[in-house]
Amino acid sequence: MKAIVHDAYGPPAVLRLEEVEQPVPGSGEVLIRVHAASVDPGVWHLTAGRPYLIRAVGFGLRAPKTRVRGMDVAGRVEAVGPEVTRLRPGDEVYGTCNGSFAEYACAKENTLAHKPKNLSFAHAAAVPAxxxxxxxxxxxxxxxxxxxxxxxxxxxxxxxxxxxxxxxxxxxxxxxxxxxxxxxxxxxxxxxxxxxxxxxxxxxxxxxxxxxxxxxxxxxxxxxxxxxxxxxxxxxxxxxxxxxxxxxxxxxxxxxxxxxxxxxxxxxxASSQHHSDLRLLTELIEAGSVTPVVDRTHRLADVPAAIRHLKEGHARGKTVIRVQA
Missing domain, CATH: 3.40.50.720 (NAD(P)-binding Rossmann-like Domain)
Structure with missing residues (x-):
């Protein structure tokens, strides 16, 4: 599968599109066919390894432990691992995971919720974090x-x-x-x-x-x-x-x-993402009280440009990465 990876910390240019092995869901995880992801400041910090504090708290002292970047995700469940109880293949979901800038990603079930019915995958991906x-x-x-x-x-x-x-x-x-x-x-x-x-x-x-x-x-x-x-x-x-x-x-x-x-x-x-908060947000979104703002969308290959746009302070709302139609 195609994914955005990096093996060293640095500016957005260290990120590249590469063929990598498709992940396999473990206990309590689901495999998602990623339709969209989004960019946030955390993605830039993890790409750059700055501030150095994030390296010390487990993301890798000299190089990133996780090669594939991206956190916010929206897509369809392709497969489920052991002890998954709420979700099943075919469900449309949104939430967070490690490595959403890819065609497929694994996520813990408790960081996902069913996608709001009135949102596209692109707009749903703008919500979670x-x-x-x-x-x-x-x-x-x-x-x-x-x-x-x-x-x-x-x-x-x-x-x-x-x-x-x-x-x-x-x-x-x-x-x-x-x-x-x-x-x-x-x-x-x-x-x-x-x-x-x-x-x-x-x-x-x-x-x-x-x-x-x-x-x-x-x-x-x-x-x-x-x-x-x-x-x-x-x-x-x-x-x-x-x-x-x-x-x-x-x-x-x-x-x-x-x-x-x-x-x-x-x-x-220090925020976190949990399915209970995502369910509350889904209710507010479906009721029309909350609407995600998408500033622009990019292709998967253009993730470095999307991160630069965010870092330069140009984004209004969220910048979204379209992975699959």
Whole structure:
């Protein structure tokens, strides 16, 4: 089968299309015929091996342990391994796995759910990692309640587009922060207000929010806290920039260390994907409350170009890889 592989860390150019052996599902796994996958910042970090922390936590110190890249996946179940109970061959599914930039991939059953009936495979592939991250940031780390005010920084990005819609579905008043080019998109997703960060500072303290969700940039904690109500909550998702060892994750670590000593709740987020959250997202998608935003699609061979597009900050919503028709 064809797959996107790499044997060394580096820029997107280290990725190449190659014929590899088709995987075999193990216990609790299913084999998926991949129709679509999507690109997220995690794919770039695992390709580059940066920050170096990700190498130390089990992804391979000197070279990637997993040759095939890609995480988000949508496709049909081809075969099931032992102890699989929910899924069967022929089921249309979406979720996450290791190695979705390939014609076939194996995934754990508990990281998959049945694909929303009203989504194509391409749009379904845009959902799992980013939508689960937004959901867990708002519901779990942020403890969002109906009637609260939310500031979503990075409202036109992969996680941000889902966060705006989910916060509205939960009954919040949502202000989105993005550049001029993303303002109309944020409004179309339901943002009550939009702040263009190229024209005004959303954290200057003139407006305060019950929850600030930072999905983009590398603003200092002191600036982000200015935008919080006296007992407000800050949730930091991911982190770009920073040093080569910790990258942007150092802000999350500093937030956790500072939180016990201030009135604000300061939280980082290490998201995960589980079929229970995917089922909830399916309900919201089929009800029309949440719609994935696809910025553009690429062929499997063009994964390096798709990652470059994301890394350069051009994507609005998600970039999708079409693998099979």
């Amino acid at each position: 980013s939508a689960c991250t937004a959901l867990q940031a708002l519901r779990d780390a942020g403890r969002l309640q109906a009637g609260q005010t939310v500031l979503v920084i990075g409202a036109a990005g992969g996680v941000g587009t889902f966060a705006v819609q989910l916060a509205k579905a939960f009954g919040a008043h949502v202000t989105g922060v993005c550049s001029t080019t993303g303002a109309d998109l944020a409004r179309s997703l339901g943002a009550d207000e939009v702040i263009d960060y190229t024209r005004e500072d959303p954290t200057d303290g003139t407006r305060r929010y019950d929850l600030v969700l930072d999905t983009a940039g590398n603003r200092p904690l002191s600036e982000l806290r200015r935008a919080l109500t006296p007992r407000g909550t800050l949730v930091i998702v991911g982190g770009e920039g920073g040093g080569r060892w910790l990258g942007g994750t150092d802000r999350q670590l500093r937030a956790l260390l500072l939180s016990p000593f201030v009135a604000h709740r300061l939280r980082g987020l």
